[in-house]
Amino acid sequence: MKLNPVAQRFILHWGEMGSKWGVNRTVSQIHALLYLFGKPMPADEITETLEVARSNVSTSLKELQNWNLIHVVHVMGDRRDHFATSVDVWELFRTVVRERKEREFDPTIGVLKDCLTNDDLSKEDAAAQQRIKETLALMEALSTWGEQMLRLEPTTLMNVMKLGAKIQGLLAPKKEG
Amino acid sequence: MKLNPVAQRFILHWGEMGSKWGVNRTVSQIHALLYLFGKPMPADEITETLEVARSNVSTSLKELQNWNLIHVVHVMGDRRDHFATSVDVWELFRTVVRERKEREFDPTIGVLKDCLTNDDLSKEDAAAQQRIKETLALMEALSTWGEQMLRLEPTTLMNVMKLGAKIQGLLAPKKEG
């Protein structure tokens, strides 16, 4: 499969962005390719299209499966596995957020809690303890809020975002202006 | 300066998390240290505390300055630069979000726009074009929404988050349940 210039641009950029966020370049490139292509694709074709080693594709596909971003599809009369990703960008977004939250956010909250229950700190520095408390409070707030937002329908979520800062007015309807 | 076990745990964990999000380990460790310590600190003391090379500290401090996360402070009777970070976790959070948005989000939005104005795609694959459009729409929505949220007072933002999914009820007050 030959990529047109726009597809190339998109995929290469996505790969670079992935790197900046701690995602392997090949992994993000493959995902971008499957998203853009929109149809199930066998590993070999990915290999040829992106011009990377077959084994590299295999590893990356497994990684993408661990992230719940792609799934295997079988095609009649073809023994090979075909791989596809959701073409719903909202679903992808939610999956990525959910996974990162579970992998990195939640464990960090755990560590912060441990830090606070440990006596070593409380004896030494009350201000530092306070700061850890505030960090934990922020992260927990983000965490539960994130969970709730992820449960909303994409359209609802979009409306929430469109509301934007106007939400202030709805919060404490004591004053009007 | 000797770190107590809790401080060590916090700083080491922060360093690991940074790595997973594309931030140099030393950079995030230094920031965690300054945050926990809460007072301006000369580079040498950071060097000793974290047991890394002086030059490494120098580079990382510069990086943190580029991120607007630390600033230089001078102490009476001391010629050395002292470095401090905000101890307000909300301010730190906002700074990081703002910086990442500017560095990675905005440029990506630019690339997506370019992709859509380029004719090569429109001729080839309408579905792919549509997907890029949706991706752009999502990112732009997140972007403008993010900007607005960042402008809110921390306490307001906290209230917004506490409201959580209940915001649905405020959105389309046609039905009640």
Add this chain to the structure above:
DNA sequence: CATTTGTTTCTGTTTTGACTGAAATGTCTG
């Protein structure tokens, strides 16, 4: 203006992780 003190830049080393190609494993078909 030499010396002390502090910071940055530079060069080479080390480490880490991505990647390749080959071998091994697994699975289907005649």
Add this chain to the structure above:
DNA sequence: CAGACATTTCAGTCAAAACAGAAACAAATG
């Protein structure tokens, strides 16, 4: 079950980034 086909694992290579130590630079002091 032989061989064809498909995927994964593994061991080694390669490249990028982090890091250390030395050298260079800058600024203040007596």
